[in-house]
Amino acid sequence: MTTEHNGPALAGTRVLVCGVANDQSIAFGCAKAFRELGARVAITYAGEKALPHVKPHADAIGAELLLPLDVTQPGQLEAVFDEIDRHWGGLDSAIHSIAWAPKEDLQGGLLNCSAEGFAKAIDVSCHSFIRLARLAAPRMTNGGTLFAMSYHGATQVIENYNVMGPVKAALESSARYLAHELGPKGIRVHAISPGPLKTRAASGLKDFDLLLADAARRAPMGELVDIMDVGFTCAFLATKYARRLSGDTVYVDGGVHIMG
Template identity: 65%
Template sequence: MTQLPDGNALAGKRALVLGVANAHSIAYGCARVFHRLGAEIALTYLNEKARPYVEPLARELEAPIFLPCDVQRDGDLDAVFRRIGETWGGLDIALHSVAFAPKQDLQGRLVDSSAEGFTVAMDVSCHSFIRMARLAAPLMPEGGTLLTMSYHGANKVVPNYNLMGPVKAALESAVRYLAYELGKQDIRVHAVSPGPLKTRAASGLKDFDLLLTEAVQRAPIGELVDIDDVGLTAAYLTTPYAAHLTGMTVYVDGGLSIMA
């Protein structure tokens, strides 16, 4: 596991992290690094079934805001931002690590995907980020950073990524347009694109173990990244060190994406 740095690069910052499912989640890796660097953390969990896996993490991160948030359920996302406004009065960082597609559509060919499945995948995995941005922007009067999670399958064909390829491509395009629209408010917007990781969400992909094995063999550094690697990159993008970066898709994949 990547060694986490000590420091206070995010001291005084307030960060919302959407999408923590358990201790193996990319979202948790990001929240852990943010907290380690001094940020105050707000966490959400999907539903009561997920709560027992996320609540201990919220206690570990000393999160004063811990709420359910199903982006498909009317009012949940609004309630989260209403609580942030009431509790903190503002926000510096909002990270979106939410994606879903119905199993049949995810594991089948894109050409066979249903209109309903495609719509659900686009709403949860892409449009919810746009909704998050709309709610976060008023709480960032002095600027801030919006982050979401993508994957190399948005730009190149990754066998068995199927439906999620076009959906993540739409997400990366949304990042660029939001960066343009919110730039005058000093709000920077990025997608972070990790290499293959053993997360619950990724396990739904067909032949995912083969994808992991191939990644180790092909990546120039010869090993997989972990959730803390992703968290460190996300943290960097929220600091003054990245003050003039926006609208980017930043790869954290050990160089896998440069290989033919």
Template identity: 55%
Template sequence: MDLSGRRGLVVGVANADSLAWSATRHFRNAGAELAMTYYNEKARSFVAPLAEEVQAQLLPCNVLEEGQLEAVFDALRDRWGRLDFVFHSIASARKEDLQGRLADCSGVGFAEAMLVSCHSFIRMAKLAEPLMREGGSLTTVSYYGAEKVVEHYNVMGPVKAALEASVRYLAHELGPARIRVNAISAGPVRTRAASGITHFDELLDEAARRSPQRRTVDGCEVGRVALLLASPYASAITGEVVHVDAGFHVEGMVFH
């Protein structure tokens, strides 16, 4: 699969365990030229060596800081003049909202989780559109908790559901510009983001027990699908939520 001559932005690499990092390596191995972002100066120390490894431009991006996301796309316009794909893999919720009941979630906490995890993708679509003059691909990352109740996923369930709905509406709106919009619903993988979910080990065990393949997935498998969606091989795929979960979504579960 060849991405030579294509240019892409990856948002959401926190460290070498991130799903976004696996996607980044696949993009680079396929020949793409890349830009990556980091959340803050503390995160930069983990992300900078990775960016250097794949020769990616590194830019700061906290989507809650006014102007930072716009500055990323301004920099890409100045450097490249165009953009071929975006991989979005950021999500956040306040600890008390992620670990507490949805019924107890504050309005401020819910709004913040939605802004970071969902609306940031919508904003990126708007900013990427004028740079994707010859079409392009936007991909985000979701999880089965958007479809069915997963115990301990709490506020992120409705937030990811909104993200998946946004994928469908953006695919409809941007389709005439030949911009494809998709989500990867990844099975549970031990990442920094997953560490905030209580009883995560139980979730991993249950996924391995219940999935048709009787196993969990790894980041490399998610990265390969990210590469596919960014490539011309997926030219007719848009508005989809692609499950990369060893088939778990066909079984379903509710934790008790």
């Protein structure tokens, strides 16, 4: 997206993309889309095991920062923002694409989910977004945008989505409340709800291939979305063309969510 006189729509803006696992992850699609629209990009990865799967792709798109981030480890999120302060001195957008639940709690059905597993899923997948917003907001001195990745299972029962349904519902609600609290500062907040995608994170869901096939069959557009569809939607919402949009859950699923 470009304008005839102003160049790329996000030229020079600074975006933090949290949760890149590899070149097939939603977060990487976001990082690549923001770069295509002229943004400067910082990327986080979960740990040393992920680094070889992330660094070549971060280098390929010209990411300026590549930082470790395990949101379960005290101080790591703060360390990311310390690096942003040193390198950029501020921030314009931040994308949270981090979700996790213990396998036994994810695959065992909600009724059998342990209190400990539920708490871990909420902390990693939802409250870490609140912590991210708390750190990002003071650095968005000219306003900005925050994004959290949700899924249709937040509002509808999706077979085998289990504990992540309530967790994503909490995430979408958190995005709305943060939009309310941060609106006076010119900071807009969106939950993004992509259709099912072939990502490593999704592979932990039981019978995920069946979910993909069903989504493709039911989508009014007749096909699944990809990571760049999600990325360009976020990038658009970060531009001046979406300056009055905030607090929504935005579906990027080819229309699957409208089907009964």
